[in-house]
Amino acid sequence: MTAHDKFFQEKQAAAVLKHGILKRYPDVFTAKTGSAALAGKVVYLDGFAGPGRYKPEEGQAEGAEGSPLLAVRTATKAGAFHRTLHCVFVERDPEYFENLSETLAREAPQDMVYEVLQGDVNQHLDAVLDLARDSPLLAFLDPFGTGLPYTEMTDRLLRQPKWPATEVLLNFNLQSVWRIGGLLDADKANATSPALADAFLDEEWLPVGTGCGGRASGAGFQSADASLARIDAFLGDDWWREVFRTARRQAEGQGERAAAASAAWKVAQVYCQRIEKDTGYRAFPVPIRREPGQAPLFMMILFYRYAGAPYVFNEAASKANEDWRKFTNERSLRQPPATAEPEDLFGGTLVSEMVAEQNARTEAKLNQSWIDVIATNITEFVLTRGSAGVQDHTEALYGATLGLAREMHLREAWDQLAGRGVVRPRLKGKGNKIENQTIVPT
Numbered sequence: 187m188t189a190h191d192k193f194f195q196e197k198q199a200a201a202v203l204k205h206g207i208l209k210r211y212p213d214v215f216t217a218k219t220g221s222a223a224l225a226g227k228v229v230y231l232d233g234f235a236g237p238g239r240y241k242p243e244e245g246q247a248e249g250a251e252g253s254p255l256l257a258v259r260t261a262t263k264a265g266a267f268h269r270t271l272h273c274v275f276v277e278r279d280p281e282y283f284e285n286l287s288e289t290l291a292r293e294a295p296q297d298m299v300y301e302v303l304q305g306d307v308n309q310h311l312d313a314v315l316d317l318a319r320d321s322p323l324l325a326f327l328d329p330f331g332t333g334l335p336y337t338e339m340t341d342r343l344l345r346q347p348k349w350p351a352t353e354v355l356l357n358f359n360l361q362s363v364w365r366i367g368g369l370l371d372a373d374k375a376n377a378t379s380p381a382l383a384d385a386f387l388d389e390e391w392l393p394v395g396t397g398c399g400g401r402a403s404g405a406g407f408q409s410a411d412a413s414l415a416r417i418d419a420f421l422g423d424d425w426w427r428e429v430f431r432t433a434r435r436q437a438e439g440q441g442e443r444a445a446a447a448s449a450a451w452k453v454a455q456v457y458c459q460r461i462e463k464d465t466g467y468r469a470f471p472v473p474i475r476r477e478p479g480q481a482p483l484f485m486m487i488l489f490y491r492y493a494g495a496p497y498v499f500n501e502a503a504s505k506a507n508e509d510w511r512k513f514t515n516e517r518s519l520r521q522p523p524a525t526a527e528p529e530d531l532f533g534g535t536l537v538s539e540m541v542a543e544q545n546a547r548t549e550a551k552l553n554q555s556w557i558d559v560i561a562t563n564i565t566e567f568v569l570t571r572g573s574a575g576v577q578d579h580t581e582a583l584y585g586a587t588l589g590l591a592r593e594m595h596l597r598e599a600w601d602q603l604a605g606r607g608v609v610r611p612r613l614k615g616k617g618n619k620i621e622n623q624t625i626v627p628t
């Protein structure tokens with residue numbers, strides 16, 4: 187079984203968060219941008235689509251939905267509010283392409299407008315941009331390793347005109363940067379990717395080594411030079427090498443893996459800053475971890491220009507993070523720690539209930555701490571800067587809770603501060619959306 191096959195074998199925690207965002211944000215993008223679009227048409231590109239469904243897990247009749255099937259759901263919902271989501275799915279691996287075509291033929295509604303294209307997403311970019319010439323475009327890029335070359339991102343996808351709106355959701359693979367970054371060491375200069383894969387062996391997947399072409403290219407591992415060149419093209423030159431080396435040196439005391447992970451994180455941050463500078467787009471990154479407290483494996487980044495995008499994207503990210511916490515909690519239920527009491531003493535049900543209660547307590551504590559942080563942020567903002575338009579200052583109001591907390595927490599914090607006379611109460615009732623309001627000091 188290749189690493190890529192393993193990836194589609196069982197849905198992993200990282201995919202839960204990624205798909206949690208995909209279940210929500212494309213719906214909002216389609217609804218909002220489609221209202222002003224010609225005939226309500228919005229284009230959605232899934233540039234690294236995969237086979238459509240994961241392999242079924244033991245005891246399940248069918249596998250979890252992959253990103254293309256989530257797009258089918260979005261397209262179906264869009265139809266109900268007079269939008270047409272034209273989906274383009276691109277998959278390079280011939281076998282996954284076949285699977286995907288069959289899955290969509292079977293599961294997509296008859297009237298859904300979509301195409302499945304085989305090959306490199308780069309080759310199909312012109313056709314997609316042409317299709318979206320007069321329509322908003324949301325592109326989801328989810329490579330195993332490196333994504334679109336930098337200039338394709340900046341000069342073609344993140345195109346200049348403000349309308350029609352274009353946004354890109356990139357699942358930046360930190361793990362591949364930290365592993366390929368390992369090739370920068372003199373003593374690893376002759377290493378091939380499999381050797382490196384052993385050094386950082388990770389069961390989430392092995393993006394390096396088999397290339398991005400799946401099984402078809404699985405036989406040939408890339409040389410160190412080829413891997414480094416791929417990253418150079420993706421990140422837009424070799425600037426990242428010095429950033430990686432410096433950040434890794436600074437984190438040396440944390441151990442090799444943690445230092446490499448933190449160096450990859452730094453590289454991703456600088457990548458976002460460079461895109462922002464070169465295109466005028468802004469970046470909203472959401473870290474994706476396998477376990478709470480672990481280094482992120484991915485960074486799901488929204489590149490956007492519309493000022494209201496962070497508020498609605500944050501709602502999606504927060505709910506997706508909640509899905510992820512539930513998933514990791516249930517997984518810990520399925521695999522109780524070695525120290526758990528034997529089942530015949532307490533019974534499986536009692537153990538499940540205890541874990542569920544523990545989870546509920548943790549969630550309640552998280553909610554409370556987020557409300558407190560947001561209340562502090564609001565107070566500081568209004569005291570130092572005056573009124574705060576919610577949509578315009580989403581990042582400042584959520585602060586460290588961005589991507590975790592959402593409107594329900596902001597609302598509670600606002601109400602508490604209004605109760606204490608720090609700010610004016612918000613307008614309540616239907617039609618008074620919080621995102622359109624301004625927090626005003628008393």
Ligand SMILES: C[S@@+](CC[C@H](N)C(=O)[O-])C[C@H]1O[C@@H](n2cnc3c(N)ncnc32)[C@H](O)[C@@H]1O
Nearest residue numbers: 234235236252253277278279306307328398400
């Ligand atoms: C991480 S998987 C996609 C998972 C999928 N987006 C999901 O969430 O269900 C990446 C996919 O991209 C395909 N791929 C790799 N390089 C590609 C390229 N240059 N163009 C198009 N597809 C590519 C791989 O074969 C693989 O199926």
